[in-house]
Amino acid sequence: MLSDLARxxxxxxxxxxxxxxxxxxxxxxxxxxxxxxxxxxxxxxxPAGEIGERTGLTTGAVTRMVDRLExxxxxxxxxxxxxxxxxxxxxxxxxxxxIGPMYAxxxxxxxxxxxxxxxxxxxxxxxxxDRLHEITQTQIARVRDT
Numbered sequence: 779m780l781s782d783l784a785r786x787x788x789x790x791x792x793x794x795x796x797x798x799x800x801x802x803x804x805x806x807x808x809x810x811x812x813x814x815x816x817x818x819x820x821x822x823x824x825p826a827g828e829i830g831e832r833t834g835l836t837t838g839a840v841t842r843m844v845d846r847l848e849x850x851x852x853x854x855x856x857x858x859x860x861x862x863x864x865x866x867x868x869x870x871x872x873x874x875x876x877i878g879p880m881y882a883x884x885x886x887x888x889x890x891x892x893x894x895x896x897x898x899x900x901x902x903x904x905x906x907x908d909r910l911h912e913i914t915q916t917q918i919a920r921v922r923d924t
Contacts (some may be wrong), residue, residue, distance in 0.1 A: 801880045811843055823868040
């Protein structure tokens with residue numbers, strides 16, 4: 779059973795990556811660009827350095843990514859009023875709104891799939907996802923530190 783669960787989890791992770799890649803391809807973006815936009819949707823405006831910390835990208839890679847996103851109209855750069863050496867990257871809501879419809883089908887299918895479970899089962903699933911997130915963050919740090 780554990781090996782079946784491991785295979786299923788690996789398949790789900792791969793499916794998620796492939797879905798995000800399909801969305802990125804449709805928008806003419808890199809998948810890392812799409813992940814950056816997701817960070818900005820979660821946090822709002824952030825310093826470019828924080829994007830690097832959260833994605834694991836180098837300073838140069840973050841600069842190139844923000845350049846692409848700025849040219850495409852998804853973000854804008856603003857000087858940090860507290861530190862002129864830093865740049866704040868801010869999402870452009872009108873442009874980012876174009877992305878949402880691409881996820882609407884997945885969101886609806888997810889809601890339909892989750893409606894088959896009762897509250898206790900959903901709590902168990904949520905607990906599992908939270909634990910998997912913690913494990914993943916730990917393993918990302920381990921791989922980066924090696």
